[in-house]
Amino acid sequence: MIPDFQSLMRPLLEALSDGSVQRTRELVDLMSDRFGLTTEERDAMLPSGRQRLMHNRVGWSITHLFQAGLLERPTRGHIVITESGREALATHPDRVDMSVLRGFASYREFRARSSARDSPDDGSATAEPDVDAASPQDLLAQAVTENRAAVEGELLKRALALSPTEFERLVLRLLERMGYGRSGGVEHSGRSGDAGIDGIISQDPLGLDRIYLQAKRYAPDQSVQRPAIQGFVGALMGAQGDRGVFITTSSFSAGARTEAERVNARIELIDGSRLAELMLRHGVGVQAEVTVTLHQLDEDFFETL
Structure with missing residues (x-):
């Protein structure tokens, strides 16, 4: 069974615990082996058909770990564990997930950026949608919000690394x-x-x-x-x-x-x-990855038949 992105967090930290610098694609293969995925599961695609599901989930897991400061990207497409990542492994021997990441200030700032985009003008917070009750539009909006907050955090870190x-x-x-x-x-x-x-x-x-x-x-x-x-x-x-x-x-x-x-x-x-x-x-330092179109039934069309 393909694991969710939170279940991948601690295994990813373990795979990098020796201090080695690894490519994202290598980590996808390691995690696929770790969870014993079948050929069909390894090849399973997102509904958009643009990316393999396992690659997407490993990528999201890395993004959240990066936002918490547990992983770093020394060069493009390469991942390495940080000292905070090693500490998280030592203090959380069973599981590392979003509840653990909230213990890190940089991750709380990331979540705050996500929440701020969903908050109404009166400043009251808006809860994340219930996956079982949410519409596809709700889930897509939440994913876009989290993606924007994550990329903005990465942009700032990259800017700080410049001369x-x-x-x-x-x-x-x-x-x-x-x-x-x-x-x-x-x-x-x-x-x-x-x-x-x-x-x-x-x-x-x-x-x-x-x-x-x-x-x-x-x-x-x-x-x-x-x-x-x-x-x-x-x-x-x-x-x-x-x-x-x-x-x-x-x-x-x-x-x-x-x-x-x-x-x-x-x-x-x-x-x-x-x-x-x-x-x-304004598209500076970023590139578009996936475009999604949602459809709904056109009642007017059927009424004209």
Whole structure:
């Protein structure tokens, strides 16, 4: 019987416990052997026909373990266990599942991102759909929500692994994809360790209408403080500009946000959460994997017969 993705979590950690770096396809084969799957079960496909069911479930299991920090992806398509993963194996000898993963802050943040997308405007939480009672639309919406939250988390981790110069190029690519500089151009002006302007977006061919960029690749626990905003405003004024975008992988302190609102310039602040959301929305650093179409009976059609 093909295991569900939660039942695969501890076996995957065990398979990687020796510290080896393995490919996802190799782990699929290992798990198929571990659970004694038949040839038919190994070849079983998703309803879309685009991916094998076992490969999909191993992939989802890896995604959740990655979000909890129990696995890492050192290079594309390769998986390795982390120290937290080894600790989870030691402290949970029988089973590792979502209830265990909720003990890790990074996984709770991942689940919070998922819940936030499903929460109404009044801030009340929305429960996950009951699989037995949910409609296909409900289940699809939940899967899409979890996928978006997972990919956004991975985008932020990948952005943090970039060099400062690479991160500046990343955010410039994002702004280009969003349509900025279409009538003018985008210039990368930053240098490593430079506290000034990292990029200039010309909104017209003559460069008379400009937006200035500051990009800071900070760890999640290192928020941007007021002095960083003051320094950016100073660089902005020195360039005789009145509009700027400050993008970071972390967050902005209350003092930083107050400073951005106080100054006589329009400063747009984009934190890590919004950065990942924008990257996903505009297709930067991601690629579409599966498109699903749901159908329903057309009553009007039959009434015209």
